[in-house]
Every structure is written in structure tokens, then in C-alpha cells.
Amino acid sequence: MTASVDTERTITLTVNGVPREATVPVRRLLSDALRHDLGLTGTHVGCEHGVCGACTVLVDGDPVRSCLMLAVQVDGHEVTTVEGLARDDSRGGQVLHPVQEAFRECHALQCGFCTPGFLTTIAAGLEKRDNAAELTEEEVDDMVGGNLCRCTGYANIKKAVHHANAAMRDAQ
Amino acid sequence: MKPAPFRYADPGTLDEALAVLSAEGEGAKVLAGGQSLLPLLSMRLAAPTTLVDINRVPGLDAVEVTDDGVTVGALVRHNALLSDDAAAGVQPLLARATANVAHPAIRNRGTTVGSIAHADPSGEMTSVLALTDGSVTVATPSGSSAVGWRDFFVGPLETSVHGPAVVTSAFFPALPARSGTAFAEVARRKGDYAVCGAGVVVTLDAGRRVERVRASYVSVGITPEVHDLTEAVAGKPVDSADWAAAGALARTLVDPDTDIHASADYRRLLVGVLTERTLADAAAEAAGRAA
Numbered sequence: 001m002t003a004s005v006d007t008e009r010t011i012t013l014t015v016n017g018v019p020r021e022a023t024v025p026v027r028r029l030l031s032d033a034l035r036h037d038l039g040l041t042g043t044h045v046g047c048e049h050g051v052c053g054a055c056t057v058l059v060d061g062d063p064v065r066s067c068l069m070l071a072v073q074v075d076g077h078e079v080t081t082v083e084g085l086a087r088d089d090s091r092g093g094q095v096l097h098p099v100q101e102a103f104r105e106c107h108a109l110q111c112g113f114c115t116p117g118f119l120t121t122i123a124a125g126l127e128k129r130d131n132a133a134e135l136t137e138e139e140v141d142d143m144v145g146g147n148l149c150r151c152t153g154y155a156n157i158k159k160a161v162h163h164a165n166a167a168m169r170d171a172q
Numbered sequence: 173m174k175p176a177p178f179r180y181a182d183p184g185t186l187d188e189a190l191a192v193l194s195a196e197g198e199g200a201k202v203l204a205g206g207q208s209l210l211p212l213l214s215m216r217l218a219a220p221t222t223l224v225d226i227n228r229v230p231g232l233d234a235v236e237v238t239d240d241g242v243t244v245g246a247l248v249r250h251n252a253l254l255s256d257d258a259a260a261g262v263q264p265l266l267a268r269a270t271a272n273v274a275h276p277a278i279r280n281r282g283t284t285v286g287s288i289a290h291a292d293p294s295g296e297m298t299s300v301l302a303l304t305d306g307s308v309t310v311a312t313p314s315g316s317s318a319v320g321w322r323d324f325f326v327g328p329l330e331t332s333v334h335g336p337a338v339v340t341s342a343f344f345p346a347l348p349a350r351s352g353t354a355f356a357e358v359a360r361r362k363g364d365y366a367v368c369g370a371g372v373v374v375t376l377d378a379g380r381r382v383e384r385v386r387a388s389y390v391s392v393g394i395t396p397e398v399h400d401l402t403e404a405v406a407g408k409p410v411d412s413a414d415w416a417a418a419g420a421l422a423r424t425l426v427d428p429d430t431d432i433h434a435s436a437d438y439r440r441l442l443v444g445v446l447t448e449r450t451l452a453d454a455a456a457e458a459a460g461r462a463a
Contacts, residue, residue: 002188002191002192003181003182003183003184003188003189003191003192004181005179005180005181005192005195005196005222006179006180006181007177007179007180009180025177026178026179026180026223027174027175027176027177027178027180027213029174029175029210029214032174048173048214049173049210049211049214049215050207050210050211050274050278051364053275053277056277059281062277062280063276063277063280064277064278064280064281065207065277065278065281067210067214068206068207068210068211068278068281069206069210069281070180070203070206070210070223070225072180072182072225073182073206073225073227121276121277125276141362142276142362143276145275145361145362145363146274146275146276146277146278146363
């Protein structure tokens with residue numbers, strides 16, 4: 001069998017739990033596909049070369065730069081964007097993810113441009129760890145070190161990471 | 173900042189990948205993790221006619237550990253290698269260096285073999301391949317062969333591999349007995365490209381005296397190099413060896429460049445500092461392993 005060589009592909013993927021389909025040029029970046037083809041503008045596009053972290057989404061649960069993946073590469077995979085972090089509550093509304101709640105509580109955002117990337121990165125980081133284990137400053141630095149924020153100076157973001165970890169621990 | 177148009181294939185076997193690479197000709201490029209390639213495409217520093225995505229090729233995502241060393245498949249992500257305790261047991265430099273490769277989100281996607289094939293002088297794993305005297309396996313339509321690191325790295329972002337080929341794995345030999353390693357970097361921000369990085373291996377003799385000292389640097393020189401620093405500390409007892417002398421020797425051996433991030437002189441200074449620092453750590457580890 002010979003592999004097909006294409007300039008356009010139709011992909012199916014699950015985004016925030018919802019099956020989606022899109023027909024995209026093969027050169028379409030995942031970040032652009034999410035925003036332009038799927039209308040999910042919560043994912044912010046900053047540097048477009050993997051440095052700023054604003055476009056970070058979860059692919060099969062792991063944080064990745066959506067500007068450093070092609071949309072065709074997530075065919076058949078599961079993507080979570082910042083829009084997928086909040087959960088539906090029993091009264092038809094939504095309840096924020098503990099990390100989102102902590103950002104509000106700790107004033108961890110100002111202009112908000114970088115926030116979607118921080119939220120997805122931290123949510124995945126805290127969900128993967130044992131929240132009862134002590135959260136060291138080094139671990140927090142490593143978790144958020146790949147995301148740039150030009151407003152906050154990071155102090156409140158790091159505070160929010162601790163806050164969210166404690167909330168997730170207490171909820172267990 | 174969008175990639176120029178290209179054609180795309182995601183073959184399901186290595187043979188198919190090689191067939192597509194052959195058919196598409198010189199403008200075709202292999203895509204694995206894409207964490208170095210995608211920025212090059214977006215900045216239009218590269219414009220391949222075809223991307224051959226090997227992510228669906230089976231059998232390339234394994235880390236094989238034997239007493240002889242560690243074989244890392246082309247689709248092993250940096251983070252998978254970083255958390256592989258068996259691999260770290262045989263060659264500790266793997267985990268130590270991958271911990272310095274970019275940020276966690278990039279390590280989730282980027283592959284160790286991909287960054288070796290990318291041959292960036294600021295790559296950590298190119299230096300580690302050299303320092304461990306490793307090799308890569310290159311598959312072509314006419315068969316597979318092993319290529320030693322000295323023959324593989326030709327220049328910045330340039331390897332000896334031409335034509336339709338896929339680097340399917342990298343082999344890192346095991347750490348020798350009575351040896352210790354260390355790896356450290358100086359970067360503007362943790363996870364950014366290193367202004368300078370150093371990996372070292374110290375080997376002791378049966379009497380806990382220094383037998384052999386080797387170092388390899390990151391962001392210094394145009395291709396990975398291994399420098400033998402033994403003469404500065406040869407035969408000295410591990411507890412009283414003058415690691416600063418080895419650092420001073422290293423400064424005379426390297427030939428760093430000036431760029432926007434640092435001058436050549438500053439890089440040379442960092443080579444000395446990082447060499448002294450890492451050698452002390454590696455020697456302590458070697459002493460522990462020799463005990």
C-alpha cells in the first residue's frame with residue numbers, strides 16, 4: 001500500500017469532549033484550526049514558534065504547543081482547550097476548574113492574553129500529581145516556566161498554583 | 173507566520189515512509205515531534221515540498237535498555253526518556269540532559285532522536301550522543317546501517333544523511349564502571365536554549381584516582397565535540413583533584429562563537445565555570461559508584 005500524499009485533509013477529533021470534523025489544508029497549524037475552523041478562540045496565538053506558551057492545549061491529556069503541531073496530526077485524537085476546563089454543574093450552568101477559580105482568587109491575571117496557556121498547563125500539571133504531596137517552588141517553576149506573562153510578574157500565578165493544588169487536595 | 177504550502181503523508185510503515193521520501197525527492201522532509209521543524213516552517217527558514225510524518229509508523233516508540241546501553245526509538249518523546257528509570261540506571265546522562273531540553277510541554281511532543289537528527293549546536297542530546305560515543309541507525313530504501321556520531325554531525329543543522337532516509341533510533345552506550353556524570357546549563361530562562369551547557373563523565377581507577385575526564389558542551393562550536401580533560405587532573409585522588417584546573421584547560425580547548433545572546437568570551441568563561449561545577453558532581457558520583 002502506498003501512503004497518500006495530500007494538500008488537504010478531512011480530520012475528525014474530539015475537542016472538549018465533543019466530536020468535531022474539519023477539512024483543512026495540511027499546512028494548517030493546530031492553533032489556527034482550533035480558532036478559525038472550529039471557532040474556539042480561547043486558545044491564544046502569541047509567538048507562533050513555541051516560545052511563549054499562550055497556545056498550549058492538551059492533546060490526549062498532555063500539554064503541547066498547538067502552534068507546533070499540524071491540525072492533521074490530531075486526527076483521531078482528543079484535544080482539550082481552555083474552553084474545556086470548566087465543568088457543567090447540575091443546574092445547567094458551569095463550574096470553573098479549580099485552577100481557574102484560583103486565578104480569580106489570587107489575581108493571577110491582568111490582561112489575560114497568556115492566561116489560557118497557563119490554565120491548561122497548570123490544570124494538566126496538577127491533575128497528574130498527587131495533590132497531597134508537598135508542592136515545591138521548583139516544581140511550580142518547572143510547571144509554569146514555559147509560559148510567558150508580561151503583566152503579573154508571576155508571583156500571583158505561582159500563588160494560584162499552590163491555591164489550586166490545595167483546593168484539589170481538599171476536594172479529594 | 174504560517175508555513176509555506178507543502179504536501180503531507182503519514183505512512184503506516186517504515187517501508188512506506190521510505191517509498192514516499194524516494195518518490196517525493198529532495199524537497200521531502202521527515203516530521204517526528206516537529207518541535208524544531210515547525211518553527212523553521214513558520215518562520216519560513218525551511219520550505220520542504222513534502223512532509224513525511226512518521227508518527228504512525230509502529231515500533232519506533234520503544235526505549236530498549238541492555239547492559240551495553242540504551243537504544244532510543246525515533247518516536248520516543250523527551251519526557252518518556254526523562255522518566256525512564258531503567259535507561260537512567262544504565263546511562264544517567266540521558267535523564268540529566270533531557271531534563272534540560274526545552275519546557276515540559278515541548279518535551280511532551282519533541283523526540284530525542286529528532287533533535288539529534290536536527291543537529292542543532294544548541295541541542296543537549298547531540299552533545300550527549302557525542303559524550304557517550306553513541307551512534308544512530310539510519311534506514312534507507314537499500315537497508316539500515318549504524319552511523320557513529322563523528323560521521324553523523326557535519327555542521328550546524330547538517331548531518332551526513334542525504335536522500336531518502338529515516339533516522340530510526342539512537343544508541344547511547346552504558347556508563348563505564350567507576351564513572352559518574354553530570355550535566356548543567358546556563359540559560360536566560362529555565363528551558364530556553366542554553367547560552368552554554370556542559371556534560372561531563374569522570375572515570376576513576378581502582379584506587380579512586382582520576383583515570384579519565386571527558387566533557388562535551390552545548391551552544392559551543394558548530395558541531396558536538398568531546399574534549400579530553402584528563403591531563404589536568406590525571407592520577408589525582410578523587411577527593412583532592414583540582415577541578416578548576418580542568419575547567420581552565422577546557423577554556424583553552426573550546427572555540428565558541430559570539431551571537432545575540434552572549435559573546436564568545438562569556439561563553440568561554442561559562443565553559444570553565446560549568447566544567448568545574450559539573451566535574452565536582454560527577455566525581456562525587458563516581459566515588460560513590462566505585463565504593
